Amino acid sequence: MADSADGPNGRQSRASYLLDGRRVTLADLLRNGLLKEGERLTFRRPRVGETHHATVTSKGFIRLEDGEEFRSPSKAATVAVGYGTFDGWEAWQVDDLRLLTELRQQLLDQAAEDADPAEADGERLTSVRPSERHTRLKKARELAEAGRPQSLTVQELLGWWGATGRGLVNELIEAELANHSLITSPGFDKVPLTATVELVKAAEEEAPEDIQVGAPAPTPSSAPDEESRENGLTVGTLPSALGGVVSVKPTATFEEVITLMALHDFSQLPVLAGPHNLRGAVSWKSIARARHADPDAPLSQAIMDARDVRYDHDLIDVLPALAESDFVLVRDQHNAIAGIVTAADVARAYGDLASHFLLIGEMDRRLRQIIAGAFTLPEVTGLCDPAGERLTSFGDMTIGDYLRVMENPERWQQLGWPLDRKVFIGRLEEIRRIRNNVMHFNSSDPLPKADVDKIRNLNKLLREYGE
Known part of the structure; x- marks a missing residue:
């Protein structure tokens, strides 16, 4: 493959393809002289006393000691360990102890310096040049590492890419975030445009102590350099899903419940023993049934089961539950009940x-x-x-x-x-x-x-x- 940075327009070309929605690969590091074929890579895990070794192939793959080869540093790290999910760019290091993520950052910094201020940003109209966006993402990474993640609305984040709505631009955003080992919490494509997200560091997750070492390695579900994704409506994209919820405690009275439902014109009300502890829900129908069976019944007799789903659940899969009960309660990225979605929504x-x-x-x-x-x-x-x-x-x-x-x-x-x-x-x-x-x-x-x-x-x- 020809080096896209060669030729009279090479500097601008490299800036274009590295700063405009494309994930950096090990092959990019090879082409730009930051890695070389046969270079030794090491993944040290001092807490458990493990060290794993690999080498870089001519095609930019990682070859483990058993001969298996992987394009993804994250997949290579997971298979080498045998379990867990890892950010491979922050796992593997070269002989001078620099991590792959440092080499990637060096390449992106070089591309930012080479970027032409007048360089077009594809077909999208944007007030943020690729080099400026790189600077913002680099700063966001520093804030995330310091434990002070940057907060902004989804709409503001999209504005960095000159977009007003999500769609084809999603993959570009995810790629550039991944180049800085960043993700958004909650996922920017799973919540309304007005929702606030944080730019956080892609976490390294290890399996619990009791997982058998050597067991078949699962495919990482959130590795920052994997490129598979699906688009579509999720529960969280509906405005009411994370818009807050009015609830009562299990010890509430019928009078309290009826007053709240009448004042808010609700058909149902969730019953929570805490933000994470869903006990069920009450509705006009369940109240009528409980009172009909026993006029002196406590509220507990009117509490019915309530379905809860995560905000990033595919909306189409929730339709059967909505057809049955007319509503579902929604859990946010912290697993707290954060909203309600009805059939009308x-x-x-x-x-x-x-x-x-x-x-x-x-x-x-x-x-x-x-x-x-x-x-x-x-x-x-x-x-x-x-x-x-x-x-x-x-x-x-x-x-x-x-x-x-x-x-x-x-x-x-x-x-x-x-x-x-x-x-x-x-x-x-x-x-x-x-x-x-x-x-x-x-x-x-x-x-x-x-x-x-x-x-x-x-x-x-x-x-x-x-x-």
């Missing part, structure tokens, strides 16, 4: 998502009708599919095809619209990015009003000029 969330699909569907349909009415299929395929391998009808067109047709000066003139072609194409390109996030389920967030308005206004224009 879920219906609202999926309703918002459905409305986005409808708006985008109208846009797609109108653009296709306009193009089909103004041009012949050969005129379209000549621009979008000259090899004739994909488009057999107007129904095969994608939004990228619409763009290619509309941005063609001859075809635009043929439409006869008294509009500026470049401005129109610019807006259509913006909506293409919005549409890709929604249609590919890359975002768990509702579209910002500004994005919804862009689609609505385009549809309005298409209705006016497409008649």
